[in-house]
Amino acid sequence: MHELSMTTQIVDSVLKEAKKQDAKKVTEVHLVIGKLTFLGIEQVRFSYNILVENTIMKDSKLIIEEQDGSIECPSCGYKGSLQFEDDPAYHVPIPTLRCPKCGKAAKIVEGNECTIRSIRMLK
C-alpha cells in the first residue's frame, strides 16, 4: 500500500549507512518483510529500481525475505505460526488469532516488520 514511501525510507537509510562507512558502492540489500504488513513485494522491487537510479545503490541486488506471521498466547504460553481457519461459508482460509491450544486470543509476534537485515557494500 505504501511501497513507494516505505522504499524511499529504506533507500535513504541504506545510503546513510553506506555514507557512514565511506562505501563506494552498495552491492546487496537484504530486507525482511512480514506477511502481515500491507507491503507488496513486487511494488517494493519496482520502487527500489526507480529510487536507486543515480545513487551508489544502482545495480545492487535486492533480496526480499518474507516473514510468516507468528503468534504467542498470553494465556497459555503457546508459541507458533499464525493459524488459518477454513470458513465453511466461503471456503477461504481466514487467518485467526485464536490460540490453537487454549482457544483464547493470541498476540502477533512476527509478521508485522519491514526490516533491513543486512547491507553489502564495497569500500
Next chain:
Amino acid sequence: MANSKEIVKGEEVTLEIAPGMDILEVNKKLAQKNMELLREHNVRAIDIMGSIGAGKTSLIEKLVQALKHKYRIAVFKGDLTTTIDAERIGRHGVQVLTINTGRECHLDANVVARAVERISLEDIDLLLIENVGNLICPAEFPLGTEKRVVVVSVTEGPYMVIKHPFTFMNADVTVINKKDLAEIMKIDTEQLKKQVKEIKPDVKVAVTNALSGEGVEELIKALEL
C-alpha cells in the same frame, strides 16, 4: 553498529553490516510517545478507522452527544480535504481539529503528534480521532491511542471482513453499522460478527444504526467509556 563483517578479495573490500532497522518501527515509536503523553495527561484516545461512507462521522456525532456531559471531548478529523465533517461534529459543542492530509490515505503518529501540540491536553479527557476513510492503510499505522475501532457497514457487502482480515486483527472494537439496511442488503450481521470473532477472539463487536443511535450504548460499553 550491531554486526559488521569485512571480506577482502584481492583489492576489493566488501563490508557487510546488519542494521536490523525496522522501517515501520519509526511510526510505532512515535505512536508510543503519543500514548505516553496522552496517559500523562489522563486523556483517553480512540482511533476510529473504516471505509469511506461506513458511518464513522455519524457514529462520532452520536458518541459526542452521549458522552459530552461525562467527558471533556476533543475530536481530530482526518480527511484529504475540506472541513465539512468538522463542522458536523463541531455543532455538538466540542473542540474539533481537522487534519487535512492532502493526498495521504491515512493518519500517522507524526501528524497526530503535531495536532496534539495544537490542543490543550489539560482541558480534555477524551480524544476521538477519526481516521481517513480507508479500510486498509490506517491499520498499518498505529497512532498511539488506547483503543482502535474499525467501522464497517452492511452496504459494503458480505465479504468485507474476510477480505481484510489483517485490518480486523488490529482493532480492539469492531462496529457493524447500518443494521437497519441489513435485510435490504441480504446481509446476516450475526455471520459478520462470527467472522470478526474468528479473526480476533477477544475483539468486542457492536452492531449499530448511527443515524438513529441504536447500538451506540453497546459501543460505549465496548469502549469502556
